Amino acid sequence: MAIPASLRNDLADVPLLEDAGSLRMRSRDFFWFSPILKETLEDKRAEIVAVPRHKADVMRVAAACAKHRVPLTVRGGGTGNYGQAVPLKGGVVLDMGKLDQVIWQRPGAGRFGAGARMLEIDRALAPAGHELRFHPSTRQHATIGGFVAGGAAGAGSCTWGQISDPGAVLAVEVVTVEEQPRVIELTGRDVLRVMHAYGVNGIITEVEVPLAPSHPWCERIAIFPTLSAAAHFAHTFTECDGIAKKLVTVHDPQVVPYLRRLAPYAESETAQPPAMVIVMVSEPQADACELIVAEHGGKVTFRRNAEDARKVAFLETSGLQPLYEFTWNHTTLHAIRIDPTITYLQLRFPPANNLELVDWVAERFRDEVLLHLEFQRRFGKVTCSSLPLVRYTTPERLDAIMAELDAKGVAVSNPHTYVLDNAGWKRVDAPQAEFKRLADPHGLMNPGKLAHWQTEQMKAIA
Numbered sequence: 403m404a405i406p407a408s409l410r411n412d413l414a415d416v417p418l419l420e421d422a423g424s425l426r427m428r429s430r431d432f433f434w435f436s437p438i439l440k441e442t443l444e445d446k447r448a449e450i451v452a453v454p455r456h457k458a459d460v461m462r463v464a465a466a467c468a469k470h471r472v473p474l475t476v477r478g479g480g481t482g483n484y485g486q487a488v489p490l491k492g493g494v495v496l497d498m499g500k501l502d503q504v505i506w507q508r509p510g511a512g513r514f515g516a517g518a519r520m521l522e523i524d525r526a527l528a529p530a531g532h533e534l535r536f537h538p539s540t541r542q543h544a545t546i547g548g549f550v551a552g553g554a555a556g557a558g559s560c561t562w563g564q565i566s567d568p569g570a571v572l573a574v575e576v577v578t579v580e581e582q583p584r585v586i587e588l589t590g591r592d593v594l595r596v597m598h599a600y601g602v603n604g605i606i607t608e609v610e611v612p613l614a615p616s617h618p619w620c621e622r623i624a625i626f627p628t629l630s631a632a633a634h635f636a637h638t639f640t641e642c643d644g645i646a647k648k649l650v651t652v653h654d655p656q657v658v659p660y661l662r663r664l665a666p667y668a669e670s671e672t673a674q675p676p677a678m679v680i681v682m683v684s685e686p687q688a689d690a691c692e693l694i695v696a697e698h699g700g701k702v703t704f705r706r707n708a709e710d711a712r713k714v715a716f717l718e719t720s721g722l723q724p725l726y727e728f729t730w731n732h733t734t735l736h737a738i739r740i741d742p743t744i745t746y747l748q749l750r751f752p753p754a755n756n757l758e759l760v761d762w763v764a765e766r767f768r769d770e771v772l773l774h775l776e777f778q779r780r781f782g783k784v785t786c787s788s789l790p791l792v793r794y795t796t797p798e799r800l801d802a803i804m805a806e807l808d809a810k811g812v813a814v815s816n817p818h819t820y821v822l823d824n825a826g827w828k829r830v831d832a833p834q835a836e837f838k839r840l841a842d843p844h845g846l847m848n849p850g851k852l853a854h855w856q857t858e859q860m861k862a863i864a
């Protein structure tokens with residue numbers, strides 16, 4: 403759609419980007435992990451990128467878009483995987499990167515500008531001995547607002563669960579997209595109205611979250627003869643409440659070769675390639691962790707002390723990147739760089755029989771679905787989720803795999819759709835459409851992402 407000149411006037415001195423490179427780069431995320439989304443989303447572009455300096459600028463952009471009925475798509479770090487931040491109908495992309503302040507921090511909680519990158523938040527919290535409870539493996543680039551609006555879990559989830567669990571987000575401040583935008587504070591369970599809603603129902607400007615005490619997190623890699631042995635270790639270790647831990651990831655032996663920089667730590671004495679476990683554990687308890695590795699028939703092949711791990715994470719030194727960048731969906735990134743035909747799925751294993759189902763998936767889809775397991779503690783129980791690599795053939799085959807997994811009791815969230823309604827177990831159960839009527843009455847925010855919500859205004863901009 404053409405941007406009316408009057409909209410530009412109304413944007414006044416809000417910084418804008420309009421060169422082809424910026425429009426392309428700020429209209430993309432990592433949708434290309436999916437061969438299906440890649441085909442659909444490659445050519446979608448915003449007409450203008452607005453880069454607000456503060457909340458007043460955000461409100462000016464919101465008011466102008468509402469007045470001129472121009473679509474508005476909010477963007478954090480642009481690290482989402484399903485084209486959530488892609489402006490399907492063009493219009494304005496709102497880059498939140500400058501709203502990156504630590505608004506306040508105190509023992510137990512902190513409040514941050516939505517555009518603050520999670521690594522920078524942790525950097526600011528470190529002197530007081532605090533840190534975010536968990537962060538995606540994209541910690542370096544992902545924003546806290548983008549994590550609330552589009553993320554789920556990550557390093558830290560083995561102790562603290564997921565972003566949608568009760569108490570994981572204390573409050574969010576939201577700006578509405580109306581001629582006279584309002585600022586709404588959502589607290590308690592009301593935060594779910596905008597959580598994992600892909601920015602379809604309000605611009606999140608501030609986020610308040612509980613904090614954790616920061617530990618000296620050291621890193622370990624251990625190898626095990628089989629996926630099953632590695633998974634049993636990971637489950638038992640995650641259940642050890644007395645050991646402070648930040649990351650417990652298991653890689654199937656077939657995944658390990660895709661993690662090229664970790665190859666030296668996967669050398670085993672046997673002919674069989676080993677499964678690999680990556681752990682971040684509080685340094686004084688690393689020996690306790692290693693004992694459990696040995697008890698499960700594993701062998702530690704890599705040790706990095708907490709200070710060295712901290713330095714690489716905070717970009718103070720070069721070298722092997724932080725090990726969390728070989729886990730969660732970074733695994734797919736490493737694999738696609740080696741084999742561009744690889745894609746992935748998102749699975750959640752039920753706590754009652756997760757290890758049994760892991761064995762079943764590995765056997766049933768051998769060579770086609772390659773598991774890596776991200777261990778989590780949620781609601782007092784340990785289980786694992788997975789973003790398995792898939793050797794892709796056709797969309798029909800992908801659907802058949804998902805259906806079979808689902809039928810067996812492995813919960814599937816389909817990452818090959820940008821439609822929020824189809825996001826499976828990642829979809830937050832809250833009145834998000836109802837809140838959209840209030841926060842985005844003209845249906846301008848990220849149009850096309852919430853399927854079961856149509857207004858005359860939406861049809862008008864289609």
Ligand SMILES: Cc1cc2nc3c(=O)[nH]c(=O)nc-3n(C[C@H](O)[C@H](O)[C@H](O)COP(=O)(O)OP(=O)(O)OC[C@H]3O[C@@H](n4cnc5c(N)ncnc54)[C@H](O)[C@@H]3O)c2cc1C
Nearest residue numbers: 478479480481482486539545547548552553554601606730
């Ligand atoms: C290599 C790789 C690894 C990943 N690992 C993980 C992982 O471990 N865990 C995980 O949960 N995810 C992971 N992801 C997905 C993604 O990195 C996270 O969800 C991240 O938190 C998204 O943050 P962002 O700032 O990049 O959001 P963006 O991609 O910019 O936006 C995500 C969605 O939120 C909306 N949005 C952004 N900011 C706002 C705002 N202020 N107000 C309203 N809406 C907003 C956007 O419109 C979009 O719909 C990974 C992705 C990649 C590519």
